[in-house]
Amino acid sequence: MPDYDLIVMGAGHNALVTAAYAARAGLKVGVFERRHLVGGAVSTEELVPGYRFDYGGSAHILIRMTPIVRELELTRHGLHYLEVDPMFHCSDGETPWFIHRDPARTIRELEEKFPGQGDAYGRFLDDWTPFARAVADLFNSAPGPLDLGKMVMRSGQGKDWNEQLPRILRPYGDVAREYFTDERVRAPLVWMAAQSGPPPSDPLSAPFLLWHPLYHEGGVARPKGGSGGLTKALRRAIEAEGGEVFTDAPVKEILVRDGQAQGIRLENGETYTARAVVSGTHVLTTAAALPDEYVPAAAKNVRVGNGFGMILRLALSEKVKYRHHTEPDSRVGLGLLVKNERQIMQGYGEYLAGQPTTDPPLVAMSFSAVDDSLAPPQGDVLWLWAQYYPFELASGSWETRTAEARENILRAFEHYAPGTRDTIVGELVQTPQWLHDHLGLHRGNVMHLEMSFDQMFSFRPWMKASQYRWPGIRGLYLTGASTHPGGGIMGASGRNAARVIVKDLTRRGWR
DSSP, rough: OSSEEEEEEOBHHHHHHHHHHHTTOOOOOEESSSSSSSSSSSSEEETTTEEEEEESSSOGGGGGGSSSSHTGGGGGGGGGEEEEEEEEEEEESSSSEEEEEHHHHHHHHHHHHHHHHHHHHHHHHHHHHHHHHHHHHHSSSSOOHHHHHHHHHOOOSSOHHHHHHHHHHOOOOHHHHHHHHHHHHHHHHHHHHGGSOOOOOOOTHHHHHHHHHHHHHHEEEEEEEEEEEEEEEHHHHHHHHHHEESSOEEEEEEETTEEEEEEEEEEOOOEEEEEEEEEOSHHHHHHHTGGGGGOOOHHHTOOOOOOOEEEEEESSSSSOOOSOOOOOOHHHHHHEEEEEEEHHHHOOOOOOOOTTOOOOOOOOOOOGGTTTSSTTTTTTTEEEEEEEEEESSSSOOOOHHHHHHHHHHHHHHEEEEEEEEGEEEEEEOOHHHHHHHHHHHHHOOOTTTTSSGSGGGGGGGGGTTTTTTOOOOOTEESSSTTSTTTTOOHHHHHHHHHHHHHHHSSOOOOO
């Protein structure tokens, strides 16, 4: 008898989702994680006394477009979501505005501040909400070769698909300009779309902007106590169904015999057997754990890219104070802080030249405004995500250039909130090298693989592996950001993979 029905390699949020569904279906599940806590990039620790820092993703948006929380009864296992509204605080430093969960309020306030732009926002939502819903539906299912066509046809809602398709195939920067004439409104929307990775000038990138209406559908939320509240609840859900979760248990090798996955060997030499194995780690980490004869060239040739972003996580003795402050709204939503679109493109140009951007646009998060467990009463946590930052630098190394990049991020933020640096009492600086070394994000790419059209949907991670099965090995499955639908806190990959695995390993299939 094998030790488990299913062994899960890694404990990122998608891997834990897969494990939870498998355990709920009656499978005996064992999860093995190399770090000292579960969650991967969706985890939280008190790194500065009194201040809790997330290690990775902090805003929970896309997971609310899935049934995962309800189906796995995660509230029963301790997950408590706090609503974030306004969802976004947009500013060029001079004229802030807000995106609320309620689109009507957003439109009304936009129209008052930027005449004509509120109406444009309303038209944008009317035109693309059906498309965004179609994308969400596709995220929640295994990908197929006709995904783009399905999105176009299902999103038409009476509109001519001949007009829709060219827009979908265009750069998202171009589509934004079709709707919004005022750059103070347009630039933050473009900057939010840039969070997936490709710059505003890339063809076939429009969906990164066009799924913006989903934010109004599902809202933005934060687990009480930190982003890791989600993965802690998932662990409890697994254990409540009899599953076992092991930390400080790095997997060295996936055991394969006669083309069948049979278990794992840990770095300490211990072996565990199973009917099947699912890897929630980076696809290159999975490949490195396999005998070379089972690793196709396509697995070695996935495009990881050269870094992506960098995060400065700060513990502050005082609450963030913006120059143009609306209390508490300025600290509640994600701050989309960008001077103009040129700032985004300048950062991308410096990145292409192998240099850290000197004046980065920012996403500022001070979620202690909605969760008082993250910081002392008078303090704040402030997390600054900045783009773009290469993993391989044209000159120097991250060891020698981290201080310079940190200073540029801090200086960029002080355009919006001067004096912030004087309140810093602790920090964590996460460069692309740090992300590579500590979170297993190869070359610092938080999305695992480039989120370009050639590596999306049925092309992710490559076509023969797009159905969450490793080709050429029976009983070896994949989940995580390396698979459809990609990076971000959604869990859809974990749920989709579980559907495949449960169908394969049980007679009753998916319930």
